[in-house]
Amino acid sequence: MNNNKVAQVKTIAIGLIVPMLLVVGLEIICKLEILPAQIVVAPHKVLITFFELISTGELLDHLRISMFRVLTGFVLGATLGFLLGTVMALSARSERVIAPLLSAVSQVPLFGWIPLLMLWFGIGETFKVVFISFGAFFPMLINTFEGIHGVPKSYLEVARAFEFSTIKLLHKVLLPSALPSLFTGIKLALGMSWMLVVGAELIAAGEGVGYLIVWGRQLFQMDIVFVGIAVVGFIGYLMFLTLTSLEVSLVRWHRPTSKK
Amino acid sequence: MPVLSIKGNKTKILAVLEGLLLPVIIIVAWLIFSTLNILPKNFFPSPKEVINGFYEVLSDGTFIDNLGISVIRVLKGFLLGSTTGFVIGITLGMSRFLEKLITPVFNAIRQVPLPAWAPLLVLVSLGEMSRVLFIAIGACYPVVLNTFEGVKNVRSDYIEVGKVFRFSRVQRFFKIILPSSFPATLTGLRLSLSISWMLVVAAEIFMTSGGGIGEMMWSCREDSRMDLVVVCIIGIALIGFIMNFIMQKMEMFFSFWRVTLKQSR
Numbered sequence: 001m002n003n004n005k006v007a008q009v010k011t012i013a014i015g016l017i018v019p020m021l022l023v024v025g026l027e028i029i030c031k032l033e034i035l036p037a038q039i040v041v042a043p044h045k046v047l048i049t050f051f052e053l054i055s056t057g058e059l060l061d062h063l064r065i066s067m068f069r070v071l072t073g074f075v076l077g078a079t080l081g082f083l084l085g086t087v088m089a090l091s092a093r094s095e096r097v098i099a100p101l102l103s104a105v106s107q108v109p110l111f112g113w114i115p116l117l118m119l120w121f122g123i124g125e126t127f128k129v130v131f132i133s134f135g136a137f138f139p140m141l142i143n144t145f146e147g148i149h150g151v152p153k154s155y156l157e158v159a160r161a162f163e164f165s166t167i168k169l170l171h172k173v174l175l176p177s178a179l180p181s182l183f184t185g186i187k188l189a190l191g192m193s194w195m196l197v198v199g200a201e202l203i204a205a206g207e208g209v210g211y212l213i214v215w216g217r218q219l220f221q222m223d224i225v226f227v228g229i230a231v232v233g234f235i236g237y238l239m240f241l242t243l244t245s246l247e248v249s250l251v252r253w254h255r256p257t258s259k260k
Numbered sequence: 261m262p263v264l265s266i267k268g269n270k271t272k273i274l275a276v277l278e279g280l281l282l283p284v285i286i287i288v289a290w291l292i293f294s295t296l297n298i299l300p301k302n303f304f305p306s307p308k309e310v311i312n313g314f315y316e317v318l319s320d321g322t323f324i325d326n327l328g329i330s331v332i333r334v335l336k337g338f339l340l341g342s343t344t345g346f347v348i349g350i351t352l353g354m355s356r357f358l359e360k361l362i363t364p365v366f367n368a369i370r371q372v373p374l375p376a377w378a379p380l381l382v383l384v385s386l387g388e389m390s391r392v393l394f395i396a397i398g399a400c401y402p403v404v405l406n407t408f409e410g411v412k413n414v415r416s417d418y419i420e421v422g423k424v425f426r427f428s429r430v431q432r433f434f435k436i437i438l439p440s441s442f443p444a445t446l447t448g449l450r451l452s453l454s455i456s457w458m459l460v461v462a463a464e465i466f467m468t469s470g471g472g473i474g475e476m477m478w479s480c481r482e483d484s485r486m487d488l489v490v491v492c493i494i495g496i497a498l499i500g501f502i503m504n505f506i507m508q509k510m511e512m513f514f515s516f517w518r519v520t521l522k523q524s525r
Binding site: 011014015016017018019022039093096097098099100101104107108109110111112113114115116118119120194195196198199202203210213214216217220222225226228229230232233234236237240 | 275278279280281282283286303357360361362363364365368369371372373374375376377378379380382383384457458459460461462465466474477478480481484486489490492493496497498500501504
């Protein structure tokens with residue numbers, strides 16, 4: 001028990017070596033002005049900028065706007081993906097009709113849609129939300145389809161024996177056993193949405209965290225750029241963590257019922 | 261059997277027909293709407309315009325030139341990123357200490373959404389190298405992760421056999437670890453190439469002035485040449501499809517020893 005703890009502390013300590021070296025190294029480089037300030041920035045300066053941006057409320061404003069965009073796009077895309085995935089998994093004919101078209105559409109790299117969507121929707125919010133929903137749609141569709149398609153046949157037979165209605169079948173059999181796959185889809189979809197909101201804001205926005213990074217670049221202020229990058233990475237990670245813990249609690253809740 | 265295969269063929273043909281149903285409906289609707297001039301021309305170019313646009317950019321060479329630039333750029337970024345990723349993946353997989361040392365930093369960096377690196381790379385202003393690096397960052401992750409998994413999943417009895425034969429580190433790497441982790445690396449490479457192709461378009465939109473299909477789309481958008489944007493999208497999708505196809509074939513070709521691995525279990 002105690003040995004385990006020592007090993008854990010050791011692992012963490014080893015993990016901290018590289019970041020600490022990086023911080024110290026960057027501080028020294030900046031102090032001695034070895035590289036131009038345009039390229040490197042002292043870590044303490046990034047921290048100061050971070051707190052400044054927080055205290056003026058600027059950072060939170062940008063975050064709130066990006067968050068709103070991500071959630072709208074994600075909900076739109078993931079819901080559509082979920083519905084279509086379910087339909088395709090339940091009816092083989094609809095799969096045969098829809099799948100070829102979708103797989104052709106999915107060949108287009110996501111960023112390739114930007115010029116088209118901008119011509120259709122302008123550079124406003126609609127463009128961003130639609131673009132983000134594209135990213136959320138495909139992972140959700142594929143994972144919903146695979147989750148529901150992969151439900152063991154014996155479960156379905158039991159449900160048929162009990163003469164479950166379609167809604168009851170969906171609620172009691174299909175969704176619970178597809179849950180892990182659905183969560184994979186949600187995680188991928190949200191991660192993709194987060195990536196795309198940053199991308200969209202780099203190109204066409206006057207606010208949002210992506211814009212914050214571009215703004216820092218335009219001012220040649222590396223510290224703002226770094227704050228932006230770190231915050232974007234951290235929020236993305238936080239969303240992933242939230243979903244994972246939600247998944248763990250949901251699957252735990254669902255495990256005993258599936259055992260019965 | 262023959263009866264079955266005829267039936268199989270029939271259902272196959274039927275399935276293909278069903279798959280063509282939606283695309284045909286869409287194209288017919290597109291034709292009808294564009295001949296009736298119901299939809300605004302700027303937003304929905306007619307199929308004829310798209311084909312004319314295609315001829316235009318094909319005959320003046322811009323389409324092929326820009327596609328070529330993008331493909332070469334992707335290959336550069338992909339090679340740089342996947343080689344780096346392979347080396348990192350192998351090292352982390354083989355050394356417990358380096359795994360503990362590097363993994364936290366690697367995971368932290370990996371959290372940053374890929375587009376966010378673009379402004380940083382612009383600021384560092386390395387020209388073409390910025391675009392290649394941008395692609396390489398995205399190309400590196402899947403190779404690291406899959407190679408690492410592959411190395412970690414090398415069967416321990418193989419390693420033990422190596423010990424019995426007193427293999428040196430180098431021998432152990434070339435005779436045991438590399439061959440048994442390679443199928444996993446290939447999966448990583450396939451993912452990596454498709455991410456690279458997605459990122460090249462982004463790189464060319466975020467960091468213009470180096471040519472390429474993404475930049476071509478971007479300037480077509482600025483000129484409101486919707487027909488050409490559509491041509492570019494189809495071109496990008498086709499190249500992406502071909503790349504993925506080649507990688508899948510390679511993965512299948514190399515997976516023969518993955519199959520034998522499973523059988524020996």
